[in-house]
Amino acid sequence: MPSTPHDQHLPTQRSTANSRDTTSLLGAEIEQLRSLEFASICEAVTLILLLGIAVPLKHLAGSALAVKVMGPVHGLAFLIYAWLIVQTVAAGGWRPREVALLFLGAMLPFGGFFNRKRIARRAASLLQESQR
Template identity: 35%
Template sequence: MKTLRFISILEGTSLILLLFIAVPLKRAMGMPEMVSLIGPIHGGLFILFNLLLASSIPRFGVSVKHALIGFVASLLPFGSYIFKAKILNKY
């Protein structure tokens, strides 16, 4: 469970970096290499977070409802932080 909490923070941070730093740099400053760097990192962390979340249902007793909330939270900026604080810290 400690790993899932840590990955949730990394995934959330990578999404924020992608949306609020890399994409504006690409659009405003013509620097697509930032998205090329941060995009795959975020994609890998997103997949890893959701795989860990799905595997935590049988291993740690995370409810399916909480896992679905976690998936939706991983799609939203700052969602992973809120999910960790409100739900993951209970397990």
């Protein structure tokens, strides 16, 4: 079957389409990492508020209202963060140690800020990779 000028352009079109697909996948993964980074900060802040303000108010001042408010707020922030970890890790490329550190960081006061740095570094490396 003789080739036509149209057939000669197909590989280029496919490689361009693959390049666009790869770029959009990297963009989606970077966006997912940014969401995870934001959730990590929110989770860390709510944990610090809960442990640093609400719990002492309950035990030192006898005021349980702060815990009744911050407890569920932190619980929701943690669940959102955990769900975003699962979604992000499902895309692949994460070592079990990295995933464990993401969850462990959520259990420790200020740990979410360390997680934010880890997530930001990963997003930056993906961004550099997408620009190559």
